[in-house]
Amino acid sequence: MSESRGPNDAQPTFPGANPPAAGGAAPPGAPGRPAAPPPAGGVPGRPASARPAGQGLTLLALGVAGLALLLAFGSAIFAWRAIDQAKDAKEIALRPAAAGTAATGGPDGGQPTTSAPTETESTAPDDTPQSPGEAPALNERTVYRPRYEKEPLLVKASCSYSMYADLDEPRAKNDEDGADVRFTMGCGNDASTLRLEDGVEGTDAASAGMTPQECADKIRTAPISDNQPVPVRKGTAICITTDYGDAKAHGRPWRMALIEVVGVANSGAATLQVTGWDIPDA
Structure with missing residues (x-):
């Protein structure tokens, strides 16, 4: 006859058997109970946080490429800026120095200012090349x-008649061949006069003791007009240049002369004092 057991009676144990969990729960993996699901997003048997090694190398390469791109972009900007500054420097260097304030206006932004011409600028002759046969500036x-200094010449003639002076030698003469100045004797109350011959240029804005360059400046700025009579009075002075074309045709030097009237007789005759200089070819 079998022995009956109550619910609290101890169950026999066997080696290797797991004791039942408290409250009657079966151990993991026990028959009849499903196993626990793997972690979300993971792979069974591998930790969820682990990443393939190739993915890290790809990120590193992208970072290096981005840095190289930034450096190239910065270098391009620097080179462009350097070229722009070089262009500005070249324009400044080529800009005429004289254009400064005069071209852009005064420092206050007003109208451009121009300086008054100096004496040299206002009196300097034109350096334009002369045509053949034309006297140089x-x-x-x-x-x-x-050539000669303070040579005396006495010029006299009958009423309204003329005598001439050749200032290449110098000498007084009765014919006009090679003459530079014509003296005409006055009649009655008319004063005797001096006139320049053809090809001769001169000025009556002269004075005793002038230099040849002072004479040249006065001839240029205050010339005697064609056939203009100059009254002969004591103290009158005339500067003249001889006929350039005639001098070259006869192989003579071109000359500058200063004529001073140092005396006038009651008859109208005049004593002239002349000083001459040779003018070399330019």
């Missing part, structure tokens, strides 16, 4: 060679 670079 005379200026401060011209070198005059003394």
Whole structure:
């Protein structure tokens, strides 16, 4: 006859058997109970946080490429800026120095200012090349060679008649061949006069003791007009240049002369004192 057991009676144990969990729960993996699901997003048997090694290398390469791109972009900006500054420097260097304030106006933004011409600028002769056969311009670079100094000439004639002066030698003469100045005797109350011959240029805005360059400046700025009579009075002075074309045709030097009237007789005759310089070819 079998022995009956109550609910609290101890169950026999066997080696290797797991004791039942408290409250009657079966152990994990026990028959009849499903196993626990793997972690979300993971792979069974591998931790969820682990990443493939190739993915890290890809990120590193992208970072290096981005840095290289930034450096290249910065270098391009620097080079462009350097070229722009070089262009500005070149424009400033080529800009005429004289254009400064005059071209852009005064420092206060007003109208451009221009300086008044100096004496040299207002009196300097034109350096434009002369045509063949035309007398060269005379200026401060011209070198005059003394020819004669304070040579006296007595000029006289009958009423309304003329006598001439050749200032290449110098000498007084009765014919006009090679003459530079014509003296005409006055009649009655008319004063005797001096006139320049053809090809001769001169000025009556002269004075005793003038230099040849001073004479040249006065001839240029205050010339005697064609056939203009100059009254002969004591103290009258005339500067003249001889006929350039005639001098070259006869192989003579071109000359500058200063004529001073140092005496006038009651008859109208005049005593002249002349000083001459040779003008070398330019």
